[in-house]
Amino acid sequence: MIRKYLYGTPFPTNAVVTDIPPSTEQLPFFETDSKGTFTYPLQNEDIVYGLGEQIRGINKRGWQYVSWNSDNPNHQEDTRSLYGAHNFILISGRQTFGAFFDNPGRMEFDIGYTHGNRMQIRAEKNDLTVYIITGQDEKHIVKQFRQLIGRSYVPPFWAFGYGQSRWGYQNEQDVRQVAQQYQAAGIPLDSIYLDIDYMERYKDFTVDPKRFPDLGKLVQDMRTQGIRLVPIIDAGVKIETGYDVYQEGVAHNYFCKNAEGKDFVGAVWPGRVHFPDFLQPEARDWFGKKYAVLTDLGIEGFWNDMNEPAIFYTEDRLAETCSEIQRLTAGNMGIDEYFAFTGMVAGLNGNKGDYDKFYHNVAGKMVKHSDVHNLYGMNMTRSAYEALREICPDKRTLFFSRSSYIGAHRYGGIWQGDNKSWWSHILQSMQQLPGLNMAGFLFTGSDTGGFGSDTTEDLMLRWLQYALFTPLFRNHSANGTRMQELYRFDTLHAAGEMVKIRYCLIPYLYSEFLKAALRDDMMFKPLAFDFPADHMAKETEDQLLIGDELMIAPVYKQNARGRYVYLPEEMMLVRMQTWDQIHTEILPKGHHYVDVALEELVFFIRQQKAIPFGRPARNTDCIDHSALQLLGYPGCTYELYADNGFSPEPETSLSVTTL
């Protein structure tokens, strides 16, 4: 059952698709006070799931989280905000229920931080809609919530292939070399991503004519090798006379305004930019149609970046800062002045105060950005999604975004944001998956190998062994860090085998993805969702169930040659170093220490289940669905979903094959 409660005058976020009349009953579970705080007493056994793309564990207890979409590639244990705002929580314990706080502004979730046994939730502005969802169990609650927020985005089949990306592929030659080296190494590859380097001075919908003199030709050449190019699109539009996007936006008032009604000036990669006002339907339509500049060249996929929106600085704050720097550095700069100085400079980026200084035009009314901040990325993705349904009506376009709000899951996927080449970020990615799935974000994955900082051979191998199970499987890294294309490592062979195994698993992963999307289910579940009475399952933070058949328990610690695994039931351990040499072993329910060599993939098939396992392919176009075999317990069947992989509207009744 879903009950809806209104507080103040909520802004229509477009998060839900079903109109429910407000409840006349009292809000259950929570106590509320005059300050707008929602308080829930936590029992020792209570687990709090949810919050989507947030830091820390699957169980969110013990920290204060803030929903405020933020660009923070260096996120750590004490980070409070990341790229997405996913205000759905699921309390499981003495009482089990879901709660969605539909509010596009800043929200705090104190989940046992101030007091270990108390949850306190508060919106900065007390205008919000609260949905309370009860049901038979955790999965039933999630399913109802997912039905409320609408069906998840389904990408094209090729998006399940392996992708290579890097901020720093400077020109056509760099891109061709990546393709060539992967081919030479015999490692499958479906896509190469273009980061900001391809644009002319970071201007959206431009291509640098010197470095990419004929992008259309490059797209076609790559396509004949089975590789798709996936360019980035940023939120900010460069201020430059003669640049069509800039000029049109100004002419039609498509940009966000400052308090004086002038186009607001922020700065990102190109320096000074305006931000499209994606809350205006006309601006969305206008910006979205610009993608045709690239689809006309044969592009079939995009990623939307910097759409929290990230703001490196604003002109006003920069001027203040520079003048303050002069004052602070004039005399003997001691501790107070020094911290003020360095703090001001560090605080230019993503300064909360800057988000108070611009406005959206919502049906003629000026709405302060900070009141609706968390909707920006979602509406940028919506802009592209809706336009591309018109521009390319005959096929799905790959689409994923950095920033998001619940509702954005209908328009595209998200990647899990900029991360680091840290072992802890393998686990962090894994721990976000259940919360993201609850919030509808099924097409997702981490920057494999780590974006910032320098990766290592072993980190890359272990990351591959985890990421080969995630729908988005992309190796991505930042300019200035160690190059991490798989062919650069001594462990090339082992890495290549992991990618090949991915391709053997794609029929399974695609099936499970579509089942989850079409049935409003989770693809990645905490163990306790299927084993609710199992005490250990509730504690397990580093294993996940995939669909109804698999359990993953990746190694995510350096120099480890094995790990502890808890089996909530008897399972079949599957072990492979190459795609064609598979060792299986039945392990009983309980605790196990499992050896896992560095070059080895280990996963588990659930009792009396089996999965389809194919053969490697150069790319997804070459996957041979007739070569599938069942891997798992003998005598089992598997419901395989297979469609043409590109129809814009996947049928809800797909062909079901029993192998």
Added chain:
Amino acid sequence: MIRKYLYGTPFPTNAVVTDIPPSTEQLPFFETDSKGTFTYPLQNEDIVYGLGEQIRGINKRGWQYVSWNSDNPNHQEDTRSLYGAHNFILISGRQTFGAFFDNPGRMEFDIGYTHGNRMQIRAEKNDLTVYIITGQDEKHIVKQFRQLIGRSYVPPFWAFGYGQSRWGYQNEQDVRQVAQQYQAAGIPLDSIYLDIDYMERYKDFTVDPKRFPDLGKLVQDMRTQGIRLVPIIDAGVKIETGYDVYQEGVAHNYFCKNAEGKDFVGAVWPGRVHFPDFLQPEARDWFGKKYAVLTDLGIEGFWNDMNEPAIFYTEDRLAETCSEIQRLTAGNMGIDEYFAFTGMVAGLNGNKGDYDKFYHNVAGKMVKHSDVHNLYGMNMTRSAYEALREICPDKRTLFFSRSSYIGAHRYGGIWQGDNKSWWSHILQSMQQLPGLNMAGFLFTGSDTGGFGSDTTEDLMLRWLQYALFTPLFRNHSANGTRMQELYRFDTLHAAGEMVKIRYCLIPYLYSEFLKAALRDDMMFKPLAFDFPADHMAKETEDQLLIGDELMIAPVYKQNARGRYVYLPEEMMLVRMQTWDQIHTEILPKGHHYVDVALEELVFFIRQQKAIPFGRPARNTDCIDHSALQLLGYPGCTYELYADNGFSPEPETSLSVTTL
């Protein structure tokens, strides 16, 4: 056997105490090349121990470390340098040997980073002494190395008590309140630390007369409550006319000079400072004698901070930066200028280039600081240690430092540097202990609860359950973070019990500390050191042996109510929530999942061993050694070391009691 090899003209670091003639044989194990790189091929089974206070695991494989003493409270997986330079490594595997690279400048240890199966070590300047140590096993190699570098510092007995610290105790009232609240809560306390707040505008050897109008009286009042005050001393000396330390240092040329022979100007807390030239014996003697200002008031312990030395900025670089900021911010500041701008400001702190700009006077010769950088903190501690042996000849003074080099372990302890309230920093502290012990640093511990960032109740409890085993047991936090004195939490009772259990364990911990110090042994050992044939013991990264009797396996993950523990032999599990209710259970060798409630301490007593366990005491003065009981396997004896706890030179033949 120890062999010594000279390269170039090594600077005398004072790290070793035994003069060994250089070997005439070829350097074993390593290949060397003309660039001064020492290369060793790593086998799969090889473990590389050592590097003391460095990041990552007990096994250092898989990263590139840089010995360059650095102030980095936000250290993460990709940090390369921390507060200490401890260039001792111990390779264990196909060949087992130790190697000490005695070099006071910058050194790189690429331990399977560039290539997973290769170790490459290189000093920036190829003037160094290399010691190669071989022996019967890992422990024998360490013992020989420890004998080479001389006996470890032994603090007074009271230093094993619990200490409360915070940067932010602003005045006498704050300090009195801490004492009072601990007393009211019934939690033992031996010391309260004074951070930079007690000084007059951050000037060493001054006391702010407004905020601490009578420090001597405060010291005495606290002392009658059994509490010692432990003030901080910083490396930089404020430039201020009339300030005696500054004026004397200038007059006698006791400060480091710039290339023009003028006193070098850096900046830290007080703003502009000079750095005492601790490499001059006269300067060491002069600065060390200044501690009498505080010992005269009854102070019996100190901590030395900022002695890497940390440099917030130098005047020259600040001026350059400000002028560059003007240029960069003048036009449209795009990506390149923005990163240059923010990078310059962030790069002011600890800028490597600044360490090239000042000089030490070594027997009349000017030595560039960066060539001897890693010796600075050690010589600051030496300065205090040697002077205090004269000033307070009748007792040991508590002494620990942030920065260190091997050799500093003879003069004082170290704390494990500024850290964060992160769960990962519990494990990080634990993983540093074996390497620190190898390098002679026995008196050490982490900032319990975490220094930077906001702690949580559960993090504090879990941290206490680990830190109550470390010699230095201090709760410390930074200004601006959540207050974390134990009486501030709902979990006050459980936290208090953990501190009481610490006091019950002090007779054991003090004994094991002194045995390790006097016998040149390690107090904290990796499991594999005692179980060298055990494959799992070699992999275990989150358990440690203490002495010959204990094994610890703390819980360091949020929301975990248990953990996996590997027992390399049968052991007795000890479980307690209060000091006087002890549950024990014999567990067989092998893997176990052990439940550990949040309020619960669990540790292990080794097979056929027992430890002395006493009763809680308000402070160490009140510990009743006659109340000790044996805890562990029946019929066992224990060698108890007990002395008066303050004699400056502990006897090597202490009284040995068999309980």
